[in-house]
Amino acid sequence: xxxxxxxxxxxxxxxxxxxxxxxxxxxxxxxxxxxxxxxxxxxxxxxxxxxxxxxxxxxxxxxxxxxxxxxxxxxxxxxxxxxxxxxxxxxxxxxxxxxxxxxxxxxxxxxxxxxxxxxxxxxxxxxxxxxxxxxxxxxxxxxxxxxxxxxxxxxxxxxxxxxxxxxxxxxxxxxxxxxxxxxxxx
Amino acid sequence: xxxxxxxxxxxxxxxxxxxxxxxxxxxxxxxxxxxxxxxxxxxxxxxxxxxxxxxxxxxxxxxxxxxxxxxxxxxxxxxxxxxxxxxxxxxxxxxxxxxxxxxxxxxxxxxxxxxxxxxxxxxxxxxxxxxxxxxxxxxxxxxxxxxxxxxxxxxxxxxxxxxxxxxxxxxxxxxxxxxxxxxxxx
DNA sequence: AAGCGATGTCATCATACGATGACAAGCCTG
DNA sequence: CAGGCTTGTCATCGTATGATGACATCGCTT
Numbered sequence: 346x347x348x349x350x351x352x353x354x355x356x357x358x359x360x361x362x363x364x365x366x367x368x369x370x371x372x373x374x375x376x377x378x379x380x381x382x383x384x385x386x387x388x389x390x391x392x393x394x395x396x397x398x399x400x401x402x403x404x405x406x407x408x409x410x411x412x413x414x415x416x417x418x419x420x421x422x423x424x425x426x427x428x429x430x431x432x433x434x435x436x437x438x439x440x441x442x443x444x445x446x447x448x449x450x451x452x453x454x455x456x457x458x459x460x461x462x463x464x465x466x467x468x469x470x471x472x473x474x475x476x477x478x479x480x481x482x483x484x485x486x487x488x489x490x491x492x493x494x495x496x497x498x499x500x501x502x503x504x505x506x507x508x509x510x511x512x513x514x515x516x517x518x519x520x521x522x523x524x525x526x527x528x529x530x531x
Numbered sequence: 532x533x534x535x536x537x538x539x540x541x542x543x544x545x546x547x548x549x550x551x552x553x554x555x556x557x558x559x560x561x562x563x564x565x566x567x568x569x570x571x572x573x574x575x576x577x578x579x580x581x582x583x584x585x586x587x588x589x590x591x592x593x594x595x596x597x598x599x600x601x602x603x604x605x606x607x608x609x610x611x612x613x614x615x616x617x618x619x620x621x622x623x624x625x626x627x628x629x630x631x632x633x634x635x636x637x638x639x640x641x642x643x644x645x646x647x648x649x650x651x652x653x654x655x656x657x658x659x660x661x662x663x664x665x666x667x668x669x670x671x672x673x674x675x676x677x678x679x680x681x682x683x684x685x686x687x688x689x690x691x692x693x694x695x696x697x698x699x700x701x702x703x704x705x706x707x708x709x710x711x712x713x714x715x716x717x
Numbered sequence: 718a719a720g721c722g723a724t725g726t727c728a729t730c731a732t733a734c735g736a737t738g739a740c741a742a743g744c745c746t747g
Numbered sequence: 748c749a750g751g752c753t754t755g756t757c758a759t760c761g762t763a764t765g766a767t768g769a770c771a772t773c774g775c776t777t
Contacts, residue, residue: 354773354774355723355724355725355772355773355774356724357723357724357725360724360725375637376636376637378564378565379564379637379639381763381764381765382764382765382766383763383764383765391725392725392726392727393765393766394725394726394727394766394767394768395724395725395726396765396766397765397766397767398724398725402765402766403764403765403766446636447691447693448684448687448688448691448693448694449635449636449684449687449688449691449693450562450632450635450636450687450691451561451562451565451691451692453565461693462692462693465693470694484696484708486695486696487696487697487700487704487705487708488708488712490688490694490695490696490697491685491697491705491708491709491712492712493688493694494684494685494687494688494689494694494697495681495682495684495685496681496684497684497688498634498635498680498681498682498683498684498685498687498688499677499680499681499684501634501635501636501680501684502634502635502676502677502679502680502683502684503680505633505634505635505636505637506637506648507633507634507635507647507648507651508634508656508676508679508680509672509676510670510672510673510676511673511676511677511680514673518673519673519677522670522673522674522677523677526674526677526678526713527712529715540743540744540754541742541743541744541753541754541755542754543753543754543755546754546755567733567734567735568734568735568736569733569734569735577755578755578756578757579735579736580736580737580738580755580756580757581754581755581756582735582736583735583736583737584754584755588735588736589734589735589736
C-alpha cells in the first residue's frame with residue numbers, strides 16, 4: 346500500500362502541484378514575462394526542468410494556472426457583493442491575477458492569450474452580461490465589458506503599488522465604495 | 532545658413548526625436564518589457580546604439596517618453612467629458628499608454644517606476660481628487676484613485692484585444708456610457 | 718533480488734537582449 | 748585646408764533565459 350496519498354519521496358503529482366502553485370503566485374506577483382522558470386522551480390522546491398516534463402513549457406504552465414483557477418466556486422456576477430469581495434480578496438493575496446492581466450496587456454504566445462481571454466469572458470464578462478440583460482439595461486454587452494475592465498483596473502491597481510490609499514484600504518471598504526459607485530443610478 | 536530646421540544628413544535632434552516617437556509607440560503597443568532597443572531603432576530608422584548615447588539606456592528612454600507626454604494641454608479632470616474623451620482617443624491611437632501601464636503592473640527599474648507613478652498622480656489622480664473634495668464627497672482620495680484605476684482598466688482593455696465590443700466601440704460612445712455610469716448617482 | 722519505468726538532478730545549448738567601445742564619416746571653426 | 752568635435756556604424760561582450768538531453772536514483776512489480 347503505502348497510500349497513494351502520503352508523501353512518497355518521489356511523487357510526480359506533488360511536484361506538479363508545487364509547480365502549479367508557485368507559478369500561480371509568481372505570475373500574479375510579477376506577471377508572465379518577469380517570472381522565470383528558475384524562480385518557479387526555486388519557490389516550488391522543484392527542479393525547473395520538470396516544468397518541461399510535466400507541462401511542456403512555461404507557456405503551458407501559465408495556461409494550467411489559468412485553468413486551475415476554475416475549480417473554485419463560481420457564484421454570481423461581479424456586481425454581486427459576495428462575488429466582488431471574493432475577487433478582490435483573491436486578487437490581493439495571490440492567484441486569479443494571471444487571468445486578469447490578459448485584459449490589460451498582450452501575452453507572449455497567441456495560444457496562451459486565447460485561452461486566457463476565453464477564461465476571462467466565461468468567468469467574468471458573461472455572468473455580468475446576463476445580469477444586464479435581465480435588468481433590461483441598454484448596451485448590455487458593452488456595459489458588461491466596460492465594467493469588467495474597470496474592476497480589473499482597480500484590482501490590478503491595488504497590487505501595482507502605484508496608488509496610496511487604493512493599495513491599503515480593506516477589501517470590504519473598497520467593495521462597498523465600488524458597488525456604491527457602479528450601482529448608484531440604478 | 533542651411534537652416535537649423537531642414538534635414539541635415541546628420542542631425543542629432545532629429546535622431547533623438549525619431550527614437551522618442553518610435554519608443555512611445557512601441558511601449559504603448561507592447562509594453563516596456565516586450566519592446567527591444569533593436570525594435571525601437573528599426574522603427575525610428577536610427578541605430579539602436581544611439582539610445583545609449585542620447586538617453587543613457589532603455590529605461591531613461593522610457594522615462595523620456597513619459598515626460599514627453601506632459602507637453603499636451605492639461606485641462607480638467609477625468610470626469611470632465613472633454614478630458615476623458617481626449618484620454619480615450621489618445622490611448623487608442625498611441626502614446627499616453629506608457630504612463631497608464633504603471634498603474635497596473637510593476638516596472639523593471641525602480642527609478643522608472645517612481646517617475647511614472649509621479650506623472651500618473653500629478654496628471655490624473657490629483658485633479659480628480661480636487662474635484663471630489665470640491666464636491667464634498669466622502670473618501671475623496673480613495674474615490675479618485677479608484678476612479679483613475681477603473682478608467683485605466685477600460686482604456687487598456689480597449690487596446691488589449693481581450694474584449695469584443697469594448698475594443699470596437701467609438702470613443703464618444705464609450706465616453707458617454709462611462710460618464711453616465713460614473714456620475715449616475717451624483 | 719532483478720529489472721524496468723518513473724522521477725529527479727545536472728550540465729549545457731541556443732537565443733535574445735542591453736550595453737559598450739572602437740572606428741568611420743561628416744560638419745563646423747579657424 | 749586642417750584640426751577637432753559631433754554624429755553614425757558596426758562588431759562584440761556579458762548576462763539571462765527557456766529548453767533539452769544525458770545520467771542518476773528511486774520504487775514498484777514479478
